[in-house]
Amino acid sequence: MRSMGNAATTSDEFVRHTTESLTDGSFVRLVLSRSVDPADAPEKVIGRLVELKAGPYLSLTFRYPTRDTTKNVPLDQAAIWAKEQIGVRFRSALLNTTKRDWQLFVEDSGAAKLVAHKPANAEAPSRAHDRPRQAILDDSARDWLRGLGVLNDRGNVRPTMADKHAQINRYLEIFTHLAKDCGWLERGSGCPTITDMGCGKGYLTFGLWHLFARVWKRPVKVIGIEVREELVASANALARQIGAEGLEFAAGTIENAQLPTVDALIALHACNTATDDAIRRGVEAGAHLIIVAPCCHKEVRPQLGRPAPLAAVLEHGIMTERMAEWATDGLRTLFLEWAGYRTKMIEFVSTEHTPKNLMIAAVRDGKPFVSTAARARVEQFKEFFGIHHHALDEWLRHGLADH
Ligand SMILES: C[S@@+](CC[C@H](N)C(=O)[O-])C[C@H]1O[C@@H](n2cnc3c(N)ncnc32)[C@H](O)[C@@H]1O
Incomplete structure (x- = not known):
C-alpha cells in the first residue's frame, strides 16, 4: 500500500502510526535519516521504547559519524517530538511495528510518499533499558x-x-x-x-x-x-x-x-x-x-x-x-x-x-x-x-x- 501527498499531511499520517504503535504495544523501532541540514545533524536517529522507573519513554540514539548521544522523551511528549522531526528535520523515516512497517520519503520538491510493508518483526523487543556500557579501557x-x-x-x-x-x-x-x-x-x-x-x-x-x-x-x-x-x-x-x-x-x-x-x-x-x-x-x-x-x-x-x-x-x-x-x-x-x-x-x-x-x-x-x-x-x-x-x-x- 502506498499513498502520495504533500509533506505535511503524509508526515502527519506517519506520526499517527508512530504514536498508535507506541501506545498499543506494537512499536518495534523508529529510524529517521536524511537530515535537511546534514552539516551538524546526526546521520540517523534511532528510537526504542524503554521502560524506566518513571514510566515508558521513547529512547532516542543520535548517531553521528564517530559518537552516539542519547535522549529519553516521555511517551506523552513523543508525538510532539515526532511531529517536529519527521518530514521537517528528516526526510526519511522508517517505523517498524509488529502489525506493519511504514516508510516515509519526502522529496526536495515537498512531495511525500508513504509506503506500507509486511512487518519484518513478529514480536516487539524487550522494553528493558540497557545496562550502562562497559568502559573500553577497563x-x-x-x-x-x-x-x-x-x-x-x-x-x-x-x-x-x-x-x-x-x-x-x-x-x-x-x-x-x-x-x-x-x-x-x-x-x-x-x-x-x-x-x-x-x-x-x-x-x-x-x-x-x-x-x-x-x-x-x-x-x-x-x-x-x-x-x-x-x-x-x-x-x-x-x-x-x-x-x-x-x-x-x-x-x-x-x-x-x-x-x-x-x-x-x-x-x-x-x-x-x-x-x-x-x-x-x-x-x-x-x-x-x-x-x-x-x-x-x-x-x-x-x-x-x-x-x-x-x-x-x-x-x-x-x-x-x-x-x-x-x-x-x-x-x-x-x-x-x-x-x-x-x-x-x-x-x-x-x-x-x-x-x-x-x-x-x-x-x-x-x-x-x-x-x-x-x-x-x-x-x-x-x-x-x-x-x-x-x-x-x-x-x-x-x-x-x-x-
Ligand atoms: C609514527 S610511528 C606510528 C606507530 C603506530 N601506528 C601508532 O600510531 O601509534 C610509525 C611506525 O611505522 C614504522 N614504519 C615506518 N615506515 C614503515 C614502512 N615503510 N613499513 C612498515 N613500517 C614502517 C616505524 O618504524 C614506526 O614504528
Missing part, C-alpha cells in the same frame, strides 16, 4: 597497558602517557562506530582479519585486539606489521605473555609485506606517501574498511599551484603547509571514493594532544574504478591545485585497467 586492559608502559606498576596512567591513553581510548571509540557500520557487531558476523601497518610498539594494535576479544568477546585476527624487528619481537613477547589469542606481529614493510585476505587495513601515522602505499594495499586487498591517520605530507607541497584567489594567502609559508596537507588528504578521499569506498574524515584526537589529528576512514560501498564522475572529481581537484603527480595516480591508472 581493568581487563591493565595487563597490556602496563606491558606497554602506559600504566605504572600501581595501575595508574603515567603522566607522560596520558595523551597516548586518551588516543587509544578515542581510537577504540571511533573504531566501534566503524565496526557497527561494517556489521562486525552483529551476531554470526565471523572472525574479521585486520592488519595494522607500521604499528610501532603496538599501542593501537593491542587496543584493537582488546576491543574485540575482551570488550565484545568476539573472535578476531589482528596482525601488526612493523619494519623494526625489535619492536615486533617485544610486541609478540607481550602478546604471548598475556595470552592474546588472535594477535600477532610480523616484520615487514607497508609497501611489500605479504598479507592474508584482510577485512580491514589500518595505517596510523605512517610518514608521507607510506599512507598512500597503505591505501593502495587496502584497495588491492579488497578490504572492507581502510583507516589511515596521515603523518607528514611532503609530496604535494612543492607542486602546489597558486590559483588566483588563493595566491596572496599562499604567500605565507604556514598557509601553504596547511593547504598542502588539506589538498593531500582531500585527494586521498577522492581517490578512495573512485576506488568504490564511502569516506569519512574525522578528528582523531583533539589538537591539544597532537596537530596530526585527522583520520580518513573508508568503507567499501561499490565497485572500484567504475564511476566516471568520481574519476572526474579527482582530475578537477588535481588541476585546480596544480598537482601533476600523486603517489596513488600511477597505481590507480593500472587499477582501472585491471578491474
